Amino acid sequence: MSRIDRRFAALKAAGRTGLIPFVTAGDPAPQHTVALMHALVDVGADLIELGVPFSDPMADGPVIQHASERAIAKGVGLADVLAWVAAFRQRDADTPVVLMGYLNPVEIHGYSRFAQEAVAAGVDGVLLVDCPLEESAVLAPLKAAGLQQILLAAPTTAPERMARLCGMAEGFLYYVSFAGITGAGHLSTGDIAARVADIRARAEAPVAVGFGVRDAQSAKAIAAFADAVVIGSALVERLAGATEADDIAHRVHGFLQPIRAALDTH
């Protein structure tokens, strides 16, 4: 059983909704990325999505694009991200880490080399935004090494395709709550609830819902029908500009603590 599967099994047994924060590796301060990951766990993160900076993040909104640009300007690359996960693992053997990003940095690094190094560092899964099911053959070395490929499903996903995604999902299925980019507003929870209920009935893998979750209230609304809630842009925005480890931990706590509390009382 993978670390991701164990974590979701434990959440289910405890009757809790998972909290999955997303942060861009190297932002706001490369030297504090590992401390930031620990701070996320301290405030109740069940799984960490760590963004690999990319120059052309087509599916992301301005908040995450700017975080990527800041990290790249400081020289952050895939090798740094892997080193930070390895450092994080020295103190935390239980919290699953999923790398989220785009294909080109992995392609240029080399799929086999990446797979080996990622597993050695303690990475559990990858969510490669621009690598849909149809193009996933290139990820064979990653799967062979034991990395789980987190698949996305969207409101625009056609029914027969959704059935395929549900059948193939491993780790968890990431449901994009609306057709748009990360960090945009408005959620219609009624629509999402119906779609997620349908997916949960068909998929063995748990379902995490992301895109547009901004605060305790929206997180709590989603928690009513999802296995986990992903929070990205709103957190990245809150962290922007922090330079000291204390300040970063303080902001993480201030932002995520009410969300954690809301998830636990729904």
Add this chain to the structure above:
Amino acid sequence: MTIPQDYHRWPDEHGRFGNYGGSYVAETLMAPLAELTEAYLRLREDPDFIAELDRDLKYYVGRPSPIYHAERLSKHVGGAQILLKREDLNHTGAHKINNTIGQALVAKRMGKPRIIAETGAGQHGVASATVAARFGLKCVVYMGAVDIERQKINVYRMKLLGAEVVPVTSGSKTLKDALNEAMRDWVTNVADTFYIIGTVAGPHPYPMMVRDFNAIVGREAREQMLEQYGRLPDVLTACVGGGSNAIGLFHAFLNDADVRIVGAEAAGEGIETGHHAASLAAGRPGVLHGNRTYVLCDDNGQITETHSVSAGLDYPGVGPEHAFLKDAGRAEYVGVTDDEALEAFHLLARTEGILAALESSHAVAQAVKLAREMPKDRLVLCNLSGRGDKDVHTIAAREGVQV
């Protein structure tokens, strides 16, 4: 003569040209792309659609464009005869309208009232704004803030045509960032919006569809060559940024094994300086903007900023079919520097009375290089993809002239 393979059979049903192409996009876009592919494959066999497109190409665009024998230029060079396919004579002044007319007709038949486009030099933006006006569609054009600054005239032309021009301030603020932004708009507004991509890049079906709409250039040229000269040209050349005018000219000749094919990429200040946009000559296979192709990127996989005097060639990727043709050895891709392109611009202006676009001047420079090494009875066919009026200010500024 044996033909090693049928180059006209690509892409396959997954949108792949050998190892290149495909659909590397977020899940949200898979459904709209499937819808577009289905609609396009149906329409391209639909006699009504074809007739409507042909009518507009003839009476609105002004096709066919002639092949012109540049006699004084050829004499000056002293080698093979240089022939120009005059895409600069199309309505709006470039080949870009071949594609925008086609895609706007697809949009109309798919019932999408709003079109969006990305643009670098502004030519595709103008061509999109033009067809939007022609068909009564709302038009939003994304353009990098840097490009807006260097192509003010085209920005104003788009506004005169009723389009909204949205400045893009992320990343390098150029064409690639405009493409990212347009893709984001499309993801958010797919229900009523059609995205007209301006080059043979992006996810499937765009590289195929944009090629098909530009392939009229080569089909016409092949017929015109046989009619006017009784034979095919010895060499074809065209400039390659994303590669739409080049694939447009090349495609009809791909199975003519005796026709040599040479693409001219922007070598900027010289490939060795790192300030260039020669993705095929100096890049490596990667994934950008929805397809696998040659890209310019660093060892971390970050797409690098490009340089060319011509905004239309300033792109760090290239259409996947060109990547395929390079690897297959069917086409060669070489670099032409800013200085060589400018020299060719002046040479063509003085010998033939034609102001070529800076993009097309790269092809003219390559045609001159090729012709110089060939006997006088050989024929070099060069795609003069656009006219240079839009570049007059850039050239004046570069040469220290106040206009």
